[in-house]
Amino acid sequence: MSADSADPDHRTEPGFFAEAPHYHGHRERLRERFRSAGAAALSDYELMELVLFRALPRRDVKPLAKALIGTFGSFAETVHASEARLREIGGLGEAAITEIKLIAAAASRVAKGELKQRAxxxxxxxxxxxxxxxxxxxxxxxxxxxxxxxxxxxxxxxxxxxxxxxxxxxxxxxxxxxxxxxxxxxxxxxxxxxxxxxxxxxxxxxxxxxxxxxxxxxxxxxxxxxxxxxxxxxxxxxxxxx
CATH class of the missing domain: 3.40.140.10 (Cytidine Deaminase, domain 2)
Incomplete structure (x- = not known):
């Protein structure tokens, strides 16, 4: 049995053979750089890639991450963009939008928690x-x-x-x-x-x-x-x- 027939998701994914060389191993390298060097070592679009990985597990998300940062200006502006504006970005589905808005909600919750702890x-x-x-x-x-x-x-x-x-x-x-x-x-x-x-x-x-x-x-x-x-x-x- 070929590798393609053993993995129907890979067989049917649009553009799989064309995209595989571009992001094969890239995700783990990016995660490792985040783990070892921290967020400061990553550009805004690379941090956005990490956010998109879970929602889009079988796509090269680098072009989409770059498109988001290019459209909204920065990582902060992207995660705080309205859902309506995010839906205007081609290739960004509801699962990815939810992941992006989750980051904004978490940042706000953390900041509010720090504020409540002190005068x-x-x-x-x-x-x-x-x-x-x-x-x-x-x-x-x-x-x-x-x-x-x-x-x-x-x-x-x-x-x-x-x-x-x-x-x-x-x-x-x-x-x-x-x-x-x-x-x-x-x-x-x-x-x-x-x-x-x-x-x-x-x-x-x-x-x-x-x-x-x-x-x-x-x-x-x-x-x-x-x-x-x-x-x-x-x-x-x-x-x-x-």
Missing amino acids: VLSSWSSVIDYCRTAMAFADKEQFRILFLDKRNQLIADELQQVGTIDHTPVYPREIVKRALELSATAIIMVHNHPSGDPTPSSSDITMTKQIIDIAGPLGIAVHDHIIVGKNGHASLKGLKLI
């Missing part, structure tokens, strides 16, 4: 890391609130609003009402700029001051309003705008 204000880098992981690459504006207790421990992290590509409706009284419901004594506001530029707009500053004016008399401090984007972040407090 928020004493770990500002964890706050920024979490906010950027959760929101920086979203294709629509999102407005998130971190609610804190009197020890500046995280009580709740809630996505309040999702808007269009450049606008999210924010209702100051609803935010303060929610803080009172949670017995929060402080909040940190976070939203993203899908354009990538985190520079605060005049409306960002005005809205923040409105919330401060309502929250202050009720004993709720506004520690900051952070804006995140692909190109970094901005703190209204750090910029002395509040």
